[in-house]
Amino acid sequence: MTLRAAIVGTGAVAHLHAQALVADPRVDLVAVSNRSAERREAFADRYGVPGRHATHTELLAAEQLDVVILCTPPDLHREQTLDAFAAGVHVICEKPPALSLAELDDMQHAADTAGLAFAIVFQQRTGTAAAHVKGLLDDGALGRPLLAQCQTLWLRQDDYYDVDWRGTWDGEGGGTTLGHGIHQMDLLAHLMGDWAEVDARLWRLARDIEMEDVSTATIRFANGVVATAVSSVLSPRETSYVRIDTELATVEVEHLYGHSGDSWRITPARGVSDELAASWAFPEVDEPSGHEPLVRAVIDALVAGEPLPDLVTFARRPLELVTAIYASATHGRPVTHASLDADDRFRTALRAEVTDLRPR
Ligand SMILES: NC(=O)c1ccc[n+]([C@@H]2O[C@H](COP(=O)([O-])OP(=O)(O)OC[C@H]3O[C@@H](n4cnc5c(N)ncnc54)[C@H](O)[C@@H]3O)[C@@H](O)[C@H]2O)c1
Numbered sequence: 001m002t003l004r005a006a007i008v009g010t011g012a013v014a015h016l017h018a019q020a021l022v023a024d025p026r027v028d029l030v031a032v033s034n035r036s037a038e039r040r041e042a043f044a045d046r047y048g049v050p051g052r053h054a055t056h057t058e059l060l061a062a063e064q065l066d067v068v069i070l071c072t073p074p075d076l077h078r079e080q081t082l083d084a085f086a087a088g089v090h091v092i093c094e095k096p097p098a099l100s101l102a103e104l105d106d107m108q109h110a111a112d113t114a115g116l117a118f119a120i121v122f123q124q125r126t127g128t129a130a131a132h133v134k135g136l137l138d139d140g141a142l143g144r145p146l147l148a149q150c151q152t153l154w155l156r157q158d159d160y161y162d163v164d165w166r167g168t169w170d171g172e173g174g175g176t177t178l179g180h181g182i183h184q185m186d187l188l189a190h191l192m193g194d195w196a197e198v199d200a201r202l203w204r205l206a207r208d209i210e211m212e213d214v215s216t217a218t219i220r221f222a223n224g225v226v227a228t229a230v231s232s233v234l235s236p237r238e239t240s241y242v243r244i245d246t247e248l249a250t251v252e253v254e255h256l257y258g259h260s261g262d263s264w265r266i267t268p269a270r271g272v273s274d275e276l277a278a279s280w281a282f283p284e285v286d287e288p289s290g291h292e293p294l295v296r297a298v299i300d301a302l303v304a305g306e307p308l309p310d311l312v313t314f315a316r317r318p319l320e321l322v323t324a325i326y327a328s329a330t331h332g333r334p335v336t337h338a339s340l341d342a343d344d345r346f347r348t349a350l351r352a353e354v355t356d357l358r359p360r
Contacts, residue, residue: 003302004065006031008056008080009072010043013094013291017069018047020295026303027067033059056080060087067117067302069295070094073165074173078103081118085110090117092298096182097315099173101323102348104316117308119298120315124187124240126297127289129264132282133251134191141280142266143247148227150188150219150242152181153235154256158208160233167209174350175202175211178322181231184240185219186318187253188229190310191244194222194317198324199334202354206234212354217325229325248272249280260288326352 005027007014011034021029031051034040044052053059060068060083067090070080074096084091091111097120098104111118124130136142154176165171172179189195200217207213213234219227225244244251248269255263261282268277287293297311320340327346328335330353340346 001026001303003027003067003299004030004063006033006051006059006063006065006068007043008033008059008068008070009076010034010039011071014043014069014071016291017071017092017295018043020292021069022047023292024296024299026299030065031059031063056083060084060089065089067092067298073171074099075165075171078107081107082110085114085116085118088114088116090119090298090302092119092121092295092312094121095186096173096178096319096322098319100346100348100350101316101319104319108316117298117302119294119308119312121291121294121312122183122186122190122315122318123291123294124183124259124289125190125311126287126293127259128283128285128287129253129259129261130187130190130289133253133264133266136266136280137191137244137246137251142249142251145192145223145225145244145246147245148188148192148221148225148243150181150184150227150229152176152184152229152231152240154180154233154238154240155235156180156207156233161207161209167207167211169210169349169351172211174322174326174352175209175215175354176213176233177202177215177231177325178350180233181215181229182318182322184242185229185231185321188227188242188244189221189317189321190314191242192221192223192225192227195321195324195337196220196222197334197336198321198328200325200328202326202329202352204354204356204358206358208358212329212352215325215329217328219321248276258289261286323347323350326350329353 033053069092161167197220202212203214214232217229241254250267253264324335
């Protein structure tokens, strides 16, 4: 069985999806769409794609598809996902999947009603090392997790915000917390499970944008772990860093946009035997994180007719964390699941209040 796939929005990230599809013999990339003819043609020529359409509606009407990958700006994800489900097509959607929890719930509801797959791209969960660490934590091999750090210290200078949809609440839906920090917070939540409480602030320190360029948050997870999370687009030495201190060890991963075995380290606590520490060794087979293993996991499930794996579901959790950060910063108090569920303002949009400390 060969799956017929299409990509909507042939910009920067679409190349990672095209490479993943081209590498998989079970899939044919049969069509693309982009409102820009120049980008559409250049992309289709590069990957030898026959079907070329200006809009996703033309594409859905003209092509017989099994799965569509949405690589468009985030404000288009809801409408394009709903249209794909109405056409009977499975969806893989780039992060952030939606601009609000209400939008995401609509999309998930449409998927469930149509009986179609709705996979979200949070590729930091992938890679053999991350799977190994998740296994150790889930099995209790590292003892009880206690404390965590989650840092997304990136640099995005003024030119990054020249793209028309960036830098605005309407186009981007949120600042660096939604656009960048969500990746490491998703990885941390993938390892820790559900969150319980968030206490946060949003700051605009330097960039001329509507949203925050830095956020700082304390997150309490349901398993009792207390974490601090910082997201920034102002950090010249860029890094993405997650650290978890458990009863028996410190687990760390440091990278920028993707990790492999070398990016991870487990340091035993004093008194831990060499034998126990050796049992935590990373597997010899080392597949880095990235779009390819994520797309492959979706294709595996579609070909087998099985439900999607955890690797591409639970998309609500990272969006809840981001929403809770925006709500907490705006209300000036900690946010719980119950208070977030009752918060109509933040269920439908993330437009938050930011403390502006730029020099005037
Ligand atoms: N997972 C990751 O690591 C990662 C990395 C980068 C971007 N992203 C996400 O991917 C999405 C796209 O980001 P990007 O950096 O590739 O943006 P981009 O601006 O480079 O590409 C978006 C493309 O969509 C096209 N487009 C706009 N409206 C369209 C429409 N109605 N129909 C068809 N095409 C349309 C634009 O012409 C553009 O070529 C965003 O949601 C972004 O957050 C994810």
